[in-house]
Amino acid sequence: MKDLWSIGTAELADGKESIMRRGNVYQIANGYMGYRGTLDEFGPEQLVGITLAGIFDRVGSAWREPVNAPNGGFTSVALGGVALSALGNNVTRHRQTLQFANAMFERETEFASKGTTLTIRSARFLSADTPNLGVIRFSFTCNKAAIVTVHTGIDGNIWDLNGPHLVQLSAERRESVLLMQGLTSEASKRVAVAEATDLGFGEVAHESKGNRNLRVINLRAEAGKTYSFHKYFAVFTDNDAVGKPVGEAAIETVLRARKLGYETWLARHNAEWRKRWERGDVKIEGDDEAQLALRYSILQLLMVAPVKGSANSIPARALSGQVYKGAIFWDTEMFMFPFFIHTHPETAIELMRYRIKTLDGARRKAKTEGRGNRGAFYAWESQETGDDACAYYNIGDPFTGRELRTYFRDKQVHISGDVAIAMWDYFRLTGDDSLLLEGGAEVVLECARFYYSSAYYKRDKRRYEILDVIGPDEYHERVNNNAFTNMVAKETLTIANATVNHFRRKHPKELRALLRKLRIEGELPKFRDAARRLFVPKPDAKTGVIEQFEGYFGLRESTVEALKAQMVHPNEYLGAGQGLAVPTKIIKQADVVMMLNLFRTRFSPEIKKANWEYYEPRTEHGSSLSACAYGMVAAEFGNLDFAYKYFLKTAKIDLEAKYKVYVGSVFMGGSHPAANGGAWMTAVLGFGGVQADENRVAINPRLCSKWKRLLFHLAYKGDDFRVNITKNSVTVASSRANTRVHTVLVAGKPVKCRPGRPVTVEYRRAR
């Protein structure tokens, strides 16, 4: 039986792309920072990156992006004066492994030089217990006595896409602790990295030059003896608000780390990871390929879950680097949030706190963007302030060399509703209204205000309309009454009313304060009116198909292949007003189907099927968000073969890392946490058939043929459940610690689930 809890490789093909891809695949992270899957001896040319969450910087007019920290994990070994690198030609064996159980990266590399063999072993993790801390165990062994030199410390040569971000980079030594500090160029935020080791061999000197702050250990290594030490590095920034200079905090952290020792930290780390997996893992019996890919996907999500209290969110490329400006997109609410709300609500709430934190940025955007609207228009690409990092000109035109105007930033208005819906989902699926009280209600009301102020009333049709938008399908810009967008806007207005009603009953004082603060009371009747009269395209009476936007059905039929055949340059973009897809029905990614997915409890399987079958052949799947949206909906109406195909494609995206990493000259590599979330959604919500709303959880399994059993955890209204699905039975085990009896609807049948009393229900496989 295969180990389905790790991946490993012996390959170390050189070349920038291979190095880059492995750096993504083998990355580790702990929410505070990500550490790319590079090797101890690598430098910036090998794309070493320790990317920090929630701290951004801009240099000149280049893209604003997250800050990478100096590499406190650096160690290189020289044998007989020759520095060893796994990319060198004296490597006789190499193996690197990523352990899923505790997000630990390990490597073992054997070098041979003039008859002497030296083997390096290292393991590293970013502490899940103490997020500022990274821990490394490093050792080497020679088969013969040999002169060995070890350089270990902090490498301040930082790989940046649009850097350098740290100015006045200084290197210090405080006794045995190394420290590097710098200031971000834009806001002069201090970033400090300290490093300590428990080195117990050799003669130690110090070397500080060329942005490196290192110890140099020379020794005559004995044959067969393993020399090992532990490294602790700590990263602090001014964002951490630790009440003391960040350099001091970093030093204190590594000193304390060294004092407690490796095993202690590993144990704490592992304990934390056990908890994460306990609730996060999904077991698939009968399909090792799916199991491994899904588990890897879940690992990615668990690793990048924001630190509690940070009010950070998860960027579109997570913490794998600086791609996409480290920005948070709708991806988080639409594709990652569902995993967390169903398994780790304490992370889900953190993601939502990020949107509360950035509300003022969204207010600024509403005022300045477009038509002087009010309320909150969330950034399409959001960084720490919520101001939009998205450019108006985004896509290089291969013909003119100029950038094409796209309307992602100013017209993709569904983002505010995506946020509001997730905010409300947190409340309705957990039953916990603390998020609403700590700012969520304000977000919801401001999003509703945004839609009300940007909606138009069509008097002769007696309805509100949302005009001039981009829906999820970015090939058709500036369309009217996009089904997805209108549905999301209507829902936001409805949620605003529900929020006010809830507060009126439960928190009248807080409601009064909020309404006064926002001066919004007079607008509430308008929101109610708009929630009722906002137009949403309905399924066609005959075909069941929902028109993606007004006029879509009148567009020209085509195929992705036909469009590609018409291209006169391989890099021409199919959208942006004049692209080949614009006059056709070819869409970039799920749009109506995304709506069916987001509002999965509101549409019948028949409508899902009709729209899936209509839109799927017209979809390019030019976004990593597309396949899983189609996969989930396919599972829901019973097209399990297709669902499985898209599930696997989605689940393997980061594991296989076969995506394009350069678009033109722009580096686009990195992980795909939205697809990771989409893989989980397809497995649990799709095949598992879980539909939860404010009233109950329903489970309508449609296991694909390979799968014998599907086991997963569900969090709902503060209680925990294990669900065990086979081909013909569903067992729901309500945790012993749960506080009340829940009625779960299994395959349409209401089942009472009492704490500590698993219930099994037989079912007939749906269609």
Add this chain to the structure above:
Amino acid sequence: MKDLWSIGTAELADGKESIMRRGNVYQIANGYMGYRGTLDEFGPEQLVGITLAGIFDRVGSAWREPVNAPNGGFTSVALGGVALSALGNNVTRHRQTLQFANAMFERETEFASKGTTLTIRSARFLSADTPNLGVIRFSFTCNKAAIVTVHTGIDGNIWDLNGPHLVQLSAERRESVLLMQGLTSEASKRVAVAEATDLGFGEVAHESKGNRNLRVINLRAEAGKTYSFHKYFAVFTDNDAVGKPVGEAAIETVLRARKLGYETWLARHNAEWRKRWERGDVKIEGDDEAQLALRYSILQLLMVAPVKGSANSIPARALSGQVYKGAIFWDTEMFMFPFFIHTHPETAIELMRYRIKTLDGARRKAKTEGRGNRGAFYAWESQETGDDACAYYNIGDPFTGRELRTYFRDKQVHISGDVAIAMWDYFRLTGDDSLLLEGGAEVVLECARFYYSSAYYKRDKRRYEILDVIGPDEYHERVNNNAFTNMVAKETLTIANATVNHFRRKHPKELRALLRKLRIEGELPKFRDAARRLFVPKPDAKTGVIEQFEGYFGLRESTVEALKAQMVHPNEYLGAGQGLAVPTKIIKQADVVMMLNLFRTRFSPEIKKANWEYYEPRTEHGSSLSACAYGMVAAEFGNLDFAYKYFLKTAKIDLEAKYKVYVGSVFMGGSHPAANGGAWMTAVLGFGGVQADENRVAINPRLCSKWKRLLFHLAYKGDDFRVNITKNSVTVASSRANTRVHTVLVAGKPVKCRPGRPVTVEYRRAR
């Protein structure tokens, strides 16, 4: 003193472009047809064209365009067996002349061959009395006895841009009359050309081959003797509804023509032209250049005025060929209609009848175009049915070789208001409501309905808005609340209400019938509401500048030169969504300034000045409609130097014919009747300072420095006036035949004008 009533040239440079340009400059027309200024012996390679008004055809998927008739004016002469052509190398002298007084084209060409000289003289006119008829006087003389062969008859080899349009082209002879007939390929409409001559010399044979139907006359010409004959050709189409086969009608016409003889037809023709000039001419003393150019411009308009009862209008390239599909644009109402309403109201009403005739097409367009609106959305490029001939993809992209999507057709909604305003102007400036009764009121109500149904109500701002349009400036597509468009829409709604009020008082029965027919009574209160609440951008309180559309002021500053410097291909278009002008304030043509021009009585000179000065440096003048709009407004606020510069540029456009004739591979040559109208407007409304509204005529002259005197005719409320402006006096002569006393406001002073009693008022030159 120069003859300022003709132009002539001795040049006959070969080359397609020169031939083409001369064909435009020397064209003649009579509203029924245009005959390009080509020579008797020319064929399709020399771009001979007899373009018919109001009959269109489409071949395959090529552009639908007007039909050119077989050339009944063909004559060629051979000397000693060698055919003579003015483009040949045996030409010793050539002169061709266009007489403005009666739109007559004359030529005289001397050929020399082996010591013999032969001189051809011809003159031709298209009868202003009998529009189906063309008349030619042809003669030749040899200095020595010589063998001469004359071919004369009908050349059925037709120059077409997107033809051939006539299928089953037949050639017949009925005694001495030649006949060619064919059917349009799309609708099988018959087009017939008959030709007769009074030839009285030589031996006549007939030759019918290769689409030519000719007489061949061989003779031994005597030395010094002039051989002359007259040719009559008649064109009829199924559009003429003459109650008999069109071939018969054509034959009868030429037989009758021959019977009455050349002098009779010339006298009738001249009498008609005297009437035209009597009311149409503008005399400028002190500036021969301006006089000639303006008179030429007026000639162009008088030649192409539609035939009474035809309900035809004037295409953007008039009858100079098939360019722009022979389509009618807003050019007619905005730039030509003013000339006719002020001088020839009987032509102005005909132009408006065309819009009544095409109302159903406009209704169809409103239904199908865009958002399922109601009412009348007139075609951007209108042919005989009013269905839109404008394509969605219009402009060749030099980079991809594909056509760019432009929104001229579907978003340039101001066209309906342009029509409605002209319709109402006819009534308010003539006092004649017959046009409203015969369908004009229906047009106005349907245009109002269109705007009401396409306007959006912004509830929080309590106003209607017009979204997603193109104003006159075509570089900025899909903008909101374009000042010009909103003003025009608001005016249309106001006019609709005024029309209903007028009918309620004067024609209650007709009103009831109309309201019933349109089922529109319930909508009238809405029109009133929208007329009041439709938003129109106001002049900025500080600067007086009106924002062209919402967001215009936020666009990037640039210059035309800067944009051109950024171009990477000489043919790249500056608009169409991704063009270089789109993100900038650079505009293609007058937009706000066009509004100031159209509503010239509503804005103060200060506002006109402020906007002119703001927008002029930001205008490319990439349309022939732009210079005259700026010229007129400059005259109105007193920038006479600029006004004069733009006036002259506009007035000389067709005379100098220096415009580009090929845009990419597309032939764009032809005349510019809108500029011709613009030249008249700048002279009379601009420098003459004429402002007429429903209450009175006002005259505020601002003669440019060169002009000593400006004389013109004005028609107003059924009466006629001659206006004689000098540097310090204005004389208004109310025609003896006028029926009542008018109060004319001269330089701000009310002056009573009694029939037959000229009044002179001194004035001080405005600023």
